Amino acid sequence: MDAQTPYARLKTRFARLTHLEDAAGMLHWDLSTVMPEGGAEARAAQLATLKTVSHDLLTAPEVGDLLDAADADEAPALDGWDRANLSAMRRQWRHATALSTALVEAHSRACSACEMAWRGARAADDFAAVRDRLATVLDLTREIAAAKAEALGRSPYDALLDEYEPGGSEAEIAPLFDDLAAELPAILDDALAAQAADPASALPPGPFPADKQRALARRLMERIGFDFRHGRLDESLHPFCGGVPDDVRLTTRYDEADFTSALMGVLHETGHALYERGLPAAWRDQPVGRALGMSVHESQSLLMEMQACRSRAFLTFAAPLMAEAFGARPGDPGWDAETLYRRNTRVEPGLIRVDADEVTYPAHVILRFRLERALLSGDLALDDLPGAWRDGMRDLLGVTVPDDRTGCLQDIHWYDGAIGYFPTYTLGAMTAAQLFAAAVAAVPSIPDDLARGDFAPLLGWLRTQVHGLGQSVTAREMLERATGRPLDAAVFTAHLRRRYVERVG
Amino acid sequence: MDAQTPYARLKTRFARLTHLEDAAGMLHWDLSTVMPEGGAEARAAQLATLKTVSHDLLTAPEVGDLLDAADADEAPALDGWDRANLSAMRRQWRHATALSTALVEAHSRACSACEMAWRGARAADDFAAVRDRLATVLDLTREIAAAKAEALGRSPYDALLDEYEPGGSEAEIAPLFDDLAAELPAILDDALAAQAADPASALPPGPFPADKQRALARRLMERIGFDFRHGRLDESLHPFCGGVPDDVRLTTRYDEADFTSALMGVLHETGHALYERGLPAAWRDQPVGRALGMSVHESQSLLMEMQACRSRAFLTFAAPLMAEAFGARPGDPGWDAETLYRRNTRVEPGLIRVDADEVTYPAHVILRFRLERALLSGDLALDDLPGAWRDGMRDLLGVTVPDDRTGCLQDIHWYDGAIGYFPTYTLGAMTAAQLFAAAVAAVPSIPDDLARGDFAPLLGWLRTQVHGLGQSVTAREMLERATGRPLDAAVFTAHLRRRYVERVG
Missing domain, CATH: 1.10.1370.30 (Neurolysin; domain 3)
Structure with missing residues (x-):
């Protein structure tokens, strides 16, 4: 082992991390497709251990030393792929080491509890029932964002975004989405008018x-x-x-x-x-x-x-x-x-993002992008979220949100701690x-x-x-x-x- | 962590080992049932990494210290289950630390190569085609047996057996099998006679x-x-x-x-x-x-x-x-x-173990038990294995082995390095x-x-x-x-x- 260069040793370690992540991916597939219900507890233990073991491999003290040594002594001689590989390793390591184990565990527990409460709250159309748990998730997310912002040298929101969208930034996305939001209402009106002129479409007979x-x-x-x-x-x-x-x-x-x-x-x-x-x-x-x-x-x-x-x-x-x-x-x-x-x-303009068509989908995403930044910065108080959602849907799509179940309770993402994910849908469409x-x-x-x-x-x-x-x-x-x-x-x-x-x- | 007792820390570590082993078990199931052929290479990498990571967790230097400390300071106060748990940990650790990484890897490589060669050799009924690879497996198995014998304080064969049958020993099994071998021919004759007197049995019509x-x-x-x-x-x-x-x-x-x-x-x-x-x-x-x-x-x-x-x-x-x-x-x-x-x-006495009935199955196992001990000790030269197999089948079951394909090439076990496994079938039946x-x-x-x-x-x-x-x-x-x-x-x-x-x- 010691005869290997620091970069070669990093490659061995990151290959193991990939294999462990791949193993977890297969176990997730199994869980979602063929696992009997009674296997859930054992599966959760397997996945949690894979996560812990991976985290330990990635954050072991020698990894930082190896990265420094590879950057200092080897990087200049590496070709483009290897240099990109080394910097992807560094990025992954920064994300993992930015947070204390205590913060990661508190966040993971808060998300599980919030997601569980959200399922009931959504069914009951009762935002108040999940509000406090979401507040806890948001507080911990702010802590995480601050820690990652420092580690990555980015703004708090960009530091969260970076997990899903390496190098992505609010400053680039916001104007793109503003352009889109300005154009979409006219496109929607014209599309609805064109559609109204279509001949009636018979449904092919099922089942x-x-x-x-x-x-x-x-x-x-x-x-x-x-x-x-x-x-x-x-x-x-x-x-x-x-x-x-x-x-x-x-x-x-x-x-x-x-x-x-x-x-x-x-x-x-x-x-x-x-x-x-x-x-x-x-x-x-x-x-x-x-x-x-x-x-x-x-x-x-x-x-x-x-x-x-x-x-x-x-x-x-x-x-x-x-x-x-x-x-x-x-x-x-x-x-x-x-x-x-x-x-x-x-x-057809509607209330539910996952049912939306190609024309109206971006409005759903733009609303969430605006609201999640405001929630993270504190510009929007949690108690004002349901109202802000209704206002946004009216302004962006012209639809009236009758309840929170079809409003701010519809998506799992925030309740599961994923902030900074939504914009990737519409960036993907563009x-x-x-x-x-x-x-x-x-x-x-x-x-x-x-x-x-x-x-x-x-x-x-x-x-x-x-x-x-x-x-x-x-x-x-x-x-x-x-x-x-x-x-x-x-x-x-x-x-x-x-x-x-x-x-x- | 440091506030935990050594035994508590061992429990955390062994729980992780269990979860990793369980994860590997699920991936093996997937591999055998639903995995597309093109997934084999990635799956092998996942399983190899799970094995490496588990081995590292089990053989880390602190594990021996924790076991010693738990044995010295905590064992007397533990109840029966925890004491048994601690000694099962010790046994697992002894097996894992008995062997150098180089020996484990050489054995693993030799087994893969031998198993691969065996598939062709069996199909071609050509023992010579796999003989040298089996010799290598046997040599390495002897090294492993010697190392484990020293670590466990057992004979070499018992040390191998211990992996499958904790605490099992040749000295206990041999007389049991000798008793059985003495009784079985008469039972078989009587059974065949009784069966001959049975009325003919119509086969229910398929498919x-x-x-x-x-x-x-x-x-x-x-x-x-x-x-x-x-x-x-x-x-x-x-x-x-x-x-x-x-x-x-x-x-x-x-x-x-x-x-x-x-x-x-x-x-x-x-x-x-x-x-x-x-x-x-x-x-x-x-x-x-x-x-x-x-x-x-x-x-x-x-x-x-x-x-x-x-x-x-x-x-x-x-x-x-x-x-x-x-x-x-x-x-x-x-x-x-x-x-x-x-x-x-x-x-019906026959050539193939996996097709054997309840009466004749033990003879197949007893033969393998006798031969694998003789191979391990060197009493039986590898070149004499096909002949010894034919002699054994004649003596134990009265059947004539026409070729090695239905003789000593029929089972994967030895060619895959599993020596000490066969007796468990008949111990299980008893x-x-x-x-x-x-x-x-x-x-x-x-x-x-x-x-x-x-x-x-x-x-x-x-x-x-x-x-x-x-x-x-x-x-x-x-x-x-x-x-x-x-x-x-x-x-x-x-x-x-x-x-x-x-x-x-």
Whole structure:
């Protein structure tokens, strides 16, 4: 061991951390899909120990010394990938060592208690029942933000954001979201007007048996490029993409009255899965070989679902397959590509984020981004949250929030301690639009390819421009190289106008 | 932490070791049942890291100090369970620290290479193709045995045996097996004669669809006491019982031409599962809360399969359920209890251990026990193994071994480095017979209960006398308390005579 350089020793240690994280990922998949209820306590103990052991490995006193030695003596001679790897190690170590064990444990306990109380509070539409626990979570989150702000040399909110979005900042996001918020109401009005002029869309006749939905989903996943030798499709209450890059596990939930939500959900998760599978194989167990952050991850799922699979081009290809999957003929009412396109691009302002369409979704995120910053800074008192939520929904989407259950109690995130996560959804949507436009500019055949069900040209471009880079560049560098410009709202709003107002694309 | 006593600190550390071992157990289950082939490499890395991290936790220098301090200062004041726990910790630590990392790694590499070569050698019936690799495994196993012998104060073979059978010894096993070997040929002759006088048994007409076999297996598992809130039944190439005590995962493999082998396999694994589930809940994550060893574990599966479920009593109950499961009527040819009993108690000397019946199985084990001791001591040269195998099969079972594929190449164990494991199968069979006889003596209604499909009285007795004890006593103490005598061959041979010669029981 001692003959190894500090950086080589760090690589061994971080490979172990990756394996432990991967093991925990598989156990999470199991928990969500196949574990019997009685296994919960033992599983919690396994996961907690994996976390403790990983934390001990990452924060052992020698790690700081090794990082310093590697930075001082080896960094100048390392190539780009190794240098990026070393700095990703440093970032991970800073996050882990910024907090005392006591603070981490207090936060973890507070989040568990708050999340538990939130489940009851949401069901009972009773914000007061969870208010005090949320206050505790917020207080501890402020402590964490302050500690990380010092360790990372960032603002408190940016320090929280950095966990999900390395290098992301409030100062960059706020103006992007302001631009979007200024544009969206007009797009929404125009989209609703365009939609009102659409002919009525017959619903294809159900029910849609789960096994037929599954067969269709698998068929389209394979078309897109999912390799079942390296992954699975299963069922869980809350769909997700888990597992590890060489064994990606997607889940969905089938509704036999409507096959669209499960299918589009699967295509969304397939986008996540292809990103994981495309990460650089030579760096599988090092930080530089992992995904760039949540917004880039979300961009890959939204690119696949929203940009590619809800497009008129793809639905032209998929309509006959969908009809066939459920024993209908392509000409049958409700099964033509035009009807399916209209059904897959409906817009309707609503109360619930997870049910929102592509046009109204950003408003939900912008509201949460504004409110969570105000909560963290103390500008918004917790008692004023329900009212601020109602005001925000009225201003941003023109909808009236009738209760807290469909208002500030709807999402688990804050009650589970995740502050700084929400913006990544809409950053992901903007990134997806910008990347897809660049892909089409670089490979103009892509829309026609999708209309033939050929994803290879699109996937090939993504493999080179995004997936294969791992963390060897920052998210900003990746985007500028791939698209020639930093993230801005214009490509995304242009996409929305094209699809929802002009009804093309 | 420093305010804790050494024993309390050891408990925290051993709880973590349990959680890591449990995590690895779940990942093994996944690997054998649902993992796509492309996940193998990542899974191997996860499992290797869990092993390394566990080894580091167990062999850290402070563990020896804590054990010494706990033994010196705390042991006298501890109650029986904690004292047994402390000594189980010591045993585990001795096994782990006896070997250098270099030896463990060399052995692990040699076993992987040998096992790989064995697969080809068995298929090609070519012992020479694996001979040198097996020689390397044996050499390293001798080194391991010598090191453990010194650490544990046991003979080399006993030191290997101790891993599977804590406290077990060659000196105890050899005379038991000699008694058995002396009795078995006469039992076998008498059994074959009795069987020849049986009326012909019509085979119930197949095929037996896997989903119907599964439904029947689940129904009988629940009857026996398996709780599906705490476990699963799945499929794998090699059936096993895995998972953790509160989430026990059984597997089987369905043969649509014959439902008996999968069903009896499931009932066998259910015996293992009930043992795991019955281990003391208050000691779940401590060594004293784990199973007593492989022979006791095997006794629980064999008790359930052989003593209970192949009995005339149980088959009387199960015959109509079996008929019903496959759409037959209880009176239909082949579905009456007598026929099913005869089919489930057929005896036939054969070449393959895993296909052997209850009467001939011990001969296979006794042969391996004799040969592995001779190999380890050097009394038997590796080149003489194929011949010694043929001689042993002729002497013990009267069968002629035509080739090495069905001879000394049939089992994976030695080629994978497991020496000292084989005797636990037959120790388990003897223990099962002795425990079952004691259960019936204590609760005379048990055979009638089984004939009504009521396992509660039998399971209740096992919970108290075996399962709930964990490692708070030794296997020998458990058996003497439960049955009033040490292990001897007489109860087992009496059972064999009763069932296979007198054709009752």
